[in-house]
Amino acid sequence: MRAPTLRSAITSAALALVVGGSLVAAAPATAVTQRVDATSPTSAISGMWAWGNPIDPAEDARGEGLPQFEPQALAEFAAAHHLRTVFLSVPWAADEGPFGVWLTDAVDALHAAGVAKVAALGGDPAWASDPSLAATWTSAALRAAPFDAVQFDVEPWVVSSDAELPAVVAQLQAMYDAARTAAGSVPIGADLPWWLAAKPQPGGGTAFDALLPHLKSVAIVAFSDHAAGTDGIVALAKPAATAAAAKRIPFSIGVETDTPEVAGGPAATFGDDSAALLEAETAKVRTALGGLRGYGGVTVEHLLSWQTLLAP
Numbered sequence: 588m589r590a591p592t593l594r595s596a597i598t599s600a601a602l603a604l605v606v607g608g609s610l611v612a613a614a615p616a617t618a619v620t621q622r623v624d625a626t627s628p629t630s631a632i633s634g635m636w637a638w639g640n641p642i643d644p645a646e647d648a649r650g651e652g653l654p655q656f657e658p659q660a661l662a663e664f665a666a667a668h669h670l671r672t673v674f675l676s677v678p679w680a681a682d683e684g685p686f687g688v689w690l691t692d693a694v695d696a697l698h699a700a701g702v703a704k705v706a707a708l709g710g711d712p713a714w715a716s717d718p719s720l721a722a723t724w725t726s727a728a729l730r731a732a733p734f735d736a737v738q739f740d741v742e743p744w745v746v747s748s749d750a751e752l753p754a755v756v757a758q759l760q761a762m763y764d765a766a767r768t769a770a771g772s773v774p775i776g777a778d779l780p781w782w783l784a785a786k787p788q789p790g791g792g793t794a795f796d797a798l799l800p801h802l803k804s805v806a807i808v809a810f811s812d813h814a815a816g817t818d819g820i821v822a823l824a825k826p827a828a829t830a831a832a833a834k835r836i837p838f839s840i841g842v843e844t845d846t847p848e849v850a851g852g853p854a855a856t857f858g859d860d861s862a863a864l865l866e867a868e869t870a871k872v873r874t875a876l877g878g879l880r881g882y883g884g885v886t887v888e889h890l891l892s893w894q895t896l897l898a899p
Contacts, residue, residue: 633884634672
């Protein structure tokens with residue numbers, strides 16, 4: 588979901604997909620000292636994707652120079668919104684150059700701010716066809732900083748046909764397993780679109796079912812700007828959420844706040860709506876799905892666009 592072209596493609600594919608199973612259309616971390624009681628806030632939002640970094644691009648070509656990703660800034664935002672999970676983007680070879688210091692400080696600051704799970708976030712479609720790349724990235728990320736988990740955003744279906752989906756699923760299974768070996772005791776999670784739960788596999792079950800045993804958690808991507816209705820977040824996400832609950836795999840529901848141009852249209856994002864509507868509709872998601880085993884709240888895509896939505 589990092590690149591706008593990928594997010595647009597996957598959202599457009601999701602909107603066109605399933606009817607009856609067929610295609611249709613750098614302050615020190617110690618500056619934050621007060622932990623947050625995650626059980627107290629009324630917001631249904633519990634996590635976010637955080638794509639970016641504060642590293643000066645003049646110092647490292649991978650740098651983006653974004654002050655919002657300084658450890659203190661990340662921690663203050665997470666604390667203000669009572670977040671329990673942050674997926675923090677990690678570049679290739681994160682244990683080289685200046686990234687290790689920043690990532691370690693960011694993880695520590697987020698923990699001090701009450702975030703229970705800081706996951707190393709990364710992905711490239713090429714990793715699906717070469718699991719060793721995912722394993723190499725995982726090892727470097729975990730050497731760079733004390734992450735609680737690893738979160739993959741690998742979307743090979745963006746460049747694959749429906750007929751190729753079973754082969755893509757097999758590739759992802761191998762990729763997750765290779766990363767799990769590299770990660771040792773650190774759990775592996777993934778971002779998966781809702782429509783995988785409506786795609787039958789040749790051997791039975793769905794594509795979503797086939798991937799669950801290879802993961803310890805899942806973020807179910809259901810990009811819509813409303814909770815109710817046949818095209819709403821609840822209806823889109825519920826089959827996948829029910830499948831995850833049945834397998835006792837913890838899950839969250841992912842929603843979008845980027846621009847309609849990036850998200851694939853105004854119906855796919857809260858980015859052209861308001862922060863109040865985001866809160867109201869995600870509260871409805873919690874009411875509808877919160878009783879399922881393993882429900883972990885709503886995760887917002889992504890930090891920068893969410894901050895834009897919150898701006899007066």
